[in-house]
Amino acid sequence: EVQLVESGGDLVQPGGSLKLSCAASGFTFSSYWMSWVRQAPGKGLEWLANIKEDGRVKYYVDSVKGRFTVSRDNAKNSLFLEMNSLRVEDTAVYYCARDDESVHGYWGQGTLVTVSS
Amino acid sequence: EIVMTQSPATLSVSPGERATLSCRASQSVSSKLVWYQQKLGQAPRLLIYGVSTRASGIPVRFSGSGFGTEFTLTISSLQSEDSAVYYCQQYNNWPWTFGQGTKVEIK
Numbered sequence: 001e002v003q004l005v006e007s008g009g010d011l012v013q014p015g016g017s018l019k020l021s022c023a024a025s026g027f028t029f030s031s032y033w034m035s036w037v038r039q040a041p042g043k044g045l046e047w048l049a050n051i052k053e054d055g056r057v058k059y060y061v062d063s064v065k066g067r068f069t070v071s072r073d074n075a076k077n078s079l080f081l082e083m084n085s086l087r088v089e090d091t092a093v094y095y096c097a098r099d100d101e102s103v104h105g106y107w108g109q110g111t112l113v114t115v116s117s
Numbered sequence: 118e119i120v121m122t123q124s125p126a127t128l129s130v131s132p133g134e135r136a137t138l139s140c141r142a143s144q145s146v147s148s149k150l151v152w153y154q155q156k157l158g159q160a161p162r163l164l165i166y167g168v169s170t171r172a173s174g175i176p177v178r179f180s181g182s183g184f185g186t187e188f189t190l191t192i193s194s195l196q197s198e199d200s201a202v203y204y205c206q207q208y209n210n211w212p213w214t215f216g217q218g219t220k221v222e223i224k
Binding site for chain 1: 151204208
């Protein structure tokens with residue numbers, strides 16, 4: 001069974017940093033692109049970034065480019081999102097998702113990041 | 118960036134009736150269009166990809182159609198468990214973008 005479990009969400013002050021993790025199991029992690037998607041409270045979904053199987057290719061949405069970095073550790077079946085210069089508007093539930101032919105076939109349950117002073 | 122626009126924002130349908138949801142892209146996305154279902158308090162779930170291919174385990178009452186810029190998700194006979202927000206997303210051009218969602222309510 002495919003499982004994605006996010007962790008690392010927390011309350012952080014504006015300008016602060018946070019690193020999210022996503023632990024994958026039930027599939028060959030190193031064979032899939034992976035994505036991060038977020039959802040602000042009461043709002044819709046926003047795709048943020050994804051990373052190729054070997055970690056060498058990454059894409060980002062403009063709103064996080066230069067502030068967020070996606071990475072992975074295939075030996076540990078883990079996906080990461082390092083977030084710097086956090087803003088109030090980054091407050092959201094952050095989901096990791098497995099990309100199946102570019103489609104988010106499986107999602108984690110999400111982890112909440114709150115940016116507030 | 119391709120803008121995805123969904124309509125209506127909210128749809129109220131009686132059980133057993135048909136629900137039709139629309140999604141429009143600001144430019145052609147070919148057939149790279151996917152629908153997700155998100156129930157209250159849950160993560161999104163893949164419903165349909167490539168415009169019209171149902172994901173594994175998705176009931177046949179869900180169907181998708183369209184091409185280019187105009188797409189439709191149809192729920193042929195609405196069930197109570199279909200109450201959710203439905204999102205379309207294009208994956209033809211970076212960045213991938215979602216519509217704002219259509220909330221389907223059971224009348």
